[in-house]
Amino acid sequence: MISELDRDFSVELSVVMPCLNEAETLAACIRQIKRTFEANHIPGEVIIADNGSTDGSVEIAVREGARVVPVSQRGYGSAIDGGVKSALGEYIIMGDADSSYNFEEIPVLLTQLRKGYELVMGNRFKGGVKKGAMPFLHRYLGNPVLSFFGRLFYNIPIGDFHCGLRGFNRKAYLTWGLKTTGMEFASEMVVKAALKKAHIAEVPVTLSPDGRSRPPHLRTWQDGWRHLQFLLIHSPRWLFAIPGFSLFVFGLILMVLVLPSPIQIGRFGLDVHTLLLGMTMVVAGFQALSLGIVSRIYAIKLGTKQPNNWTNFFTNGRIINTMIFLGAGLVLLGSFGFVYSFIRWEKQSFGGLDPSRMIRVLVPFMLSFLMGFQLIIVSFFISLVNLERINLVQQIVTPEANSSAESTVYS
Secondary structure (H helix, E strand, O other): OOOOOOOOOOOOEEEEEEEOOOOOOHHHHHHHHHHHHHHHOOOEEEEEEEOOOOOOHHHHHHHOOOEEEEOOOOOHHHHHHHHHHOOOOOEEEEOOOOOOEOHHHHHHHHHHHHOOOOEEEEEHHHHOEOOOOOOHHHHHHHHHHHHHHHHHHHOOOOOOOOOOOEEEEHHHHHHHOOOOOOOOHHHHHHHHHHHOOOOEEEEEOOEOOOOOOOOOOOOHHHHHHHHHHHHHHOOHHHHHHHHHHHHHHHHHHHHHHHOOOOEEEOOEEEOHHHHHHHHHHHHHHHHHHHHHHHHHHHHHHHOOOOOOHHHHHHOOHHHHHHHHHHHHHHHHHHHHHHHHHHHHHHHOOOOOOOHHHHHHHHHHHHHHHHHHHHHHHHHHHHHHHHHHHHHHHHHHOOHHHHHOOOOOOOO
16 A cells, blocks of 8 residues: 555546456557546556456556556455555546546546545436446446435435446545445445545546447346445444334334224234234334444444434433343333233143133233343443443543543543
């Protein structure tokens, strides 16, 4: 990785292209970038982040005057990250080496970077997708749907989450902490930049059919799922909280309806089977909500989320203790129900009991026991995560500050 001390500040822009056997199109891309540099008086460099090419791509890049950065770890994200960390420029523009992007549009992105935007996204749908440039499923299903989820989950007003032609401030990039190695790197960059409150702009760019005779590296379903999985994992609200709350409320409504006695709605008779279904939904919803709270607290620990009123409430020591005692009380209440049922069974000489009546008696106590047990476990786990976060904060404080009587540690 190039440090700030080692950088050549005469280089304003580094164009990084990931490369894995791109001999057919690589030379044309490098020449187009260099012509754009010259025509627009841009002090720049071309970096080829080679991911293990065996078709002569490295030799072509060297011959065309590009700088080759070998990246041993396979994957689109790994190649881009390796190229960026070796770049000399203040700004980075990344693009594919398959001749699908028009590098003459570099000045459009660079202008926005010079204005202070930390991430500038290209939008192929606004700039124009030429015939044959994007498969039908990608154009009308994959990209629109995944971009929609990105906007919904993270409130990011970007129309094309997966455009491969984009620019960013190198210094800002290094603070985003990108981790993924595959194609989902494209989504991670947008999400992490937004979570770090980066200033994001979007400009129209064009997409042309690539110039390769072989199939692209992109795998439609596998990479699409990895993009969606990443978007969900980093959004506890949509992965846990909203589904969990919906299950909890709907299950509770079902339980309230049929707990006193069976009901008839049109042709549908709802009885104890509906009661059991409602209890299952309540438990599942409560577990999902608990995981949503825990994952949000853990994300704060990792630095990918900011604290809010909910997390501050649930990490309060008094609230945690209250939840533990409340959980113990619910477990105790549920245990009384089991004892009552055993007594009823004993009075029947351990014979058969009325299933409908006993299920109606047992289900509320079973629910109390399960939710109480879950509440105790979650409370202790929050304590563990919160304790690690406090210790992490305390480690940041310098020894001199610790020895000062006037120093204050905020946890």
